[in-house]
Amino acid sequence: MVTLADVVSVLDPRAEDAGVDRGNGPDFGPLRGRTVGLKTDEFWYSWDWAAEEWAKLLEADGAKTVTWREPMPQGVSTPLSVKDFDQFAEQVDGIVTGLANCGSCTFVAVRAGMASLDRDLPTVFVATEHFERLARVLTGETGWSDIRMTMLPFPLEGLPEAEVRQIARDAYPALLTSLGAIR
């Protein structure tokens, strides 16, 4: 039997819960005449191929595209290279950020996506299936509890380029749905 003498009062070692819910940002709306930004990085050729395919398809649907390859982190954890990102963000009406396909690259992709959401831009986070959970956890912990995501199969690495490009083309309708884009 537990008595009062068997109990001790302790302080909670865990972080306080931020307790905010910031949703998932606005819809993109009509594609025609507007600009979609595709954020790539140095991690994955497969993501370069997918972004290239999506850029072609978006342009065929009347949108303009701008692709920005984020320089690798130069050590400073946050925020991302703000000046470069600002220049990119100012040119576009919405951002597709990827690729969440490993631990640290998920952080890099998510960091840019949250910066995009902070600017109230329609934002889609692209992940391979295994890394969806990490992307959602990382964004959820800062209040973005229901981000828009487009999933690609996992693993993508090791697949031939032509196959990856086909996967991207097949995923294009899902991208438009996530983005809230209208053809």
Add this chain to the structure above:
Amino acid sequence: MDVAADVRQMSIDAMEQGWGDGLPLIPPTEDLVAEFVAQSGRDGSESLGRIPPSRAECTVEKVAINAVMAGARAESMELICTALDAMIDSPLCLDGINATTAAVVPAVIVNGPIRDRLGIPYSYSVFGGVACPAPAIGRAIRLVMRNVAGQVPGTTTESVFGQPGRVTGIVAGEWEERSPWAPLAERRGVSGDAVTVYGAVGTCNIVESVAESGLELLEVIGKSLAYMGNNGFVHGTVFADQMVAINPVWANQIIARDIPSFEDVSELLWKFARRPLSDFPEVVRPKLERRGRIDEHGNAYLVESPDQIHIFVCGGLGSLHATMLPGFSNSEAVTRGIGQ
């Protein structure tokens, strides 16, 4: 909150509530925590910054609670807070370290008189096995990562294998008195009591029993560092600092004897830390070439410059071994003074 006063039951309860690490925990009572905060020399409400991946405020009080639970000594709070200061919002890139699939953990290398005041090991079995406060200090930092930063395997960290250092940290001193060179922190601009935090994917032994010269030893160490799976050779890695611990006998009686200047030692180690591009699988070569770090002899070199390989002296006097602590992608070592 109320918990069982018995350490065994409290540890079981803590595990159920998600704030244990599997080892016994000391109950963080209010009076103990207050003592730890006081020893930190800081206010309990002071924030060391927002710590990833949770981005929660890492207050001194939260650090103190976790340090009590870890079994650390109150007088180690100043070191623990300085080490966390160096990790948060710094070029260490804790975001990547705490989320990655790699096994990386921030190692804490200690310089200055504080080594002896706190009992940080720098001689025999410096990286593990000495009965000393270092594992509890390391564990305090790891509990902060778990409970404040929210680093949970399979949820917020994708680390495929992890490593023992993710439980008790890697906390070691430099044997400055047995080093022929200036202390690591001093060479990085901080004299006296200091910590250098560094993303280490592990510790790996380098043994050599035949080499007779400093040049030969540096060749063995450098070429060992340049193993094919080092993060420094991974596509997408712009840089990955590296770290090497050299035993006092090699450092003094062989390397410094043959190569008196530290700058020359550093340069030579950097030159040896490379491997022929032709060693790599064919599909990998264009990716390394795109990065541009190929020398005139067709060797891929591990790091851009000699100062990205951090050398320090520690370990027992039996010689024969060095330890390499291979680094993590896009993560730089950070040095901070303690109490400065």
